[in-house]
Amino acid sequence: MSDLNGLDVPVLDGFLNDLRQPDNLEGLSGPWRARVSWQGGFKAKAHMRTHTLELDEPAVLGTGDVAASAHELLLSAVASCMMVGFVLNATRRGVRVDDLEIAIEGTFAHIARWAGLDDSGNPGYGGITAKAYVRADADEATIQEIWKLAVDGSPVTQTVTHATPVTTELEIL
C-alpha cells in the first residue's frame, strides 16, 4: 500500500479511474440521503448511511444546546468539503499535506424572517467567508492551484454558491 496524507493512494487512484465508466459516475452522483428525526425541543438526530449525528440549537432558544446547530453544520460541511478536495488534489499530485485548517464564518442576512418578525428578506447567510491555513510540501503556486481546484470542485461549496433549488413536500399523518 502506498500511503500519502493518510490515504491509500492506489485505492483512491483506482476509484477515480473507475469513474470514467458512466455507471460508476452515476453511482457516485447520488442520490445522497439523510433522515432527520425530531428529538424534542430543538434537538434532532440525523441518520446518514451508517452514521448518526445529533443537532440542537444554542441554549438562548430554550433548548439544551447539546450539539451544534444546522447552520453551523452547514459551515462545517462547506469547509470539510473544501478540505476533502484539497487533500484529494494534493494527493493526486503527490503533495504531502502536513497541516490544514479552514476557518469559516457566515452572517445571516435577515434573521428576523426566521424569528417571525418579518415575512420577507433572506434569512440565510448573506455571505460565507473561508480562510484555509495550510502547510504542505510544495511550492506556493502548486498549493494555490490545489486550493482553487478544491474550492471550484467542492460539491457542497458549489451547492451553496449556486443557490440550488430545494424542493419540499409535506405529508400530514
Add this chain to the structure above:
Amino acid sequence: VPGVDLLFPVTTVGSWARPPELVKALRGRQAGEIDESEFAKVADEAVLECLRYQDEAGVDIVTDGEQRRDNFYSFVTDKIDGMRLMRVSDLLDHVPDRARFEETLRALDVPAFAIKSPVAVARVAKRSDLAADEVRFLRQHTDKPIKVPLPGPYLLSRSAWFEELSQGAYPTQEDLTTDLVAILRDEIVALRDAGADFVQLDEPTLTQVVYGEESTETFMCAALGSRRDPSDEMEFAVRLVNETVDGIDGVHLGVHVCRGNWSRREDVLLEGNYGPLLPYLVQMNVDQLVLEMATPRAGEAEVFKEYGNEKEIGLGLINPRTDEIESVGSVVSRVEEFLQYFDADKIYLNPDCGFGTFAERCVNTPETSFEKLKVLSEAAQILRSNYGKETP
C-alpha cells in the same frame, strides 16, 4: 553584564528568523524523521550565521537567535520529562469554552495547529539541559558576552498546567510551580557555569494578565479560564521569579515583558503602558527589565518617573515586526527621553522583542533584522560620545 564596559550596550531579546532548511529540520526532528546529530548540523550553521549578523551589526551582547527552538517556551518539552507539546487544535478537545478559543484564533488570524504549548501530563523532571547546550556551542564561537532567554516560571506554570490533562500529576497549579521553579533554578546555574553572562526570563503573559480582559488574548496561558484577579496573578509572578533567582549570583538576570510578537498586525497585539505592571516588576530580584517601548502601544515613558534607576532597563527601541528601518535619530531621541529617569549606565538598547519568536511565523527577515540592529549600534555610538564612553 560581565565583560561589558561600554555605556548603552546593544543586544537583542533573543530570537532570529530560522532559515528554511532549519524550519524543515525542526519539523523533521519533531516528527522523528531526523536524529539529533542531523538536526545539530543544520542548527549549528544557522546559529553561526545568526552570530555573524550580530557581529557585523555591532551587537555587544549576543544570543544564538533561539535557532534550536520551535519557539521561546515550547522547546522545553524536549528537555523536561512529563511535558507534552500540544497544539491548540489538540487542546480544543479539552477546553470547555471552545467558542472563546475560536474568538481568539480569529482575532489573531492564526490556525490552531500553528500554536503549540507545553503541557504537564505527568510529574516533571529535567531530562537534559534546557539551554546550557546552546551556550556551550555559542561560547566556542564568540568572546562576547552571551545572553540566554529562558521561559519564565510564571509563563511556564500558566501555560503548562491544564486542568484536565495535568491534575493527575498535579492537583493544583501551585503544585506544578514548585517543580518548575526547581528546574529553572538548576538551569540558570548551569547556564552561568556554561558561560552565559545574562539570563533573561521571558514573561510575556504578564501583559495579558493586566490588559487581557479588554484586549485580544493569546494562547500562551493555556489555562485561560482559570485566570485570577490581576493583582493576585502579578504577586504570584513576583513570588515565582524571586524563588527562581533566589541566591543565584555570578550571572546578570533580567525579565522580559512584551505585548505579543506573533503578528505584524498592530491591531491584534495588546496595548497599554507599563504603569500597572511596574510596581510588581520592580519587586522582582533581577538586574534588568527588558521592555518594549518602540510602538505607541507601549505607552508613554513618564510611567517610569517614579521607578527610574530601580533596575536597568533593556529599552525596546525598534519594532521587530516592520519592514521600515527606524532612523538613528529617532532611537537616540527615545533613549534621551529615558535618560530623564535612568542613568546612562542603566540603559541597554534592544529591539522590542525577538525577530523570530515562533520558528514557523517569524516576524522579520535576517536582512531587515540586521539593518535594524545596525541602527541600534549607530545610535549607541552617538549616545556614548554624548554621554561618556566608560561606565561611571
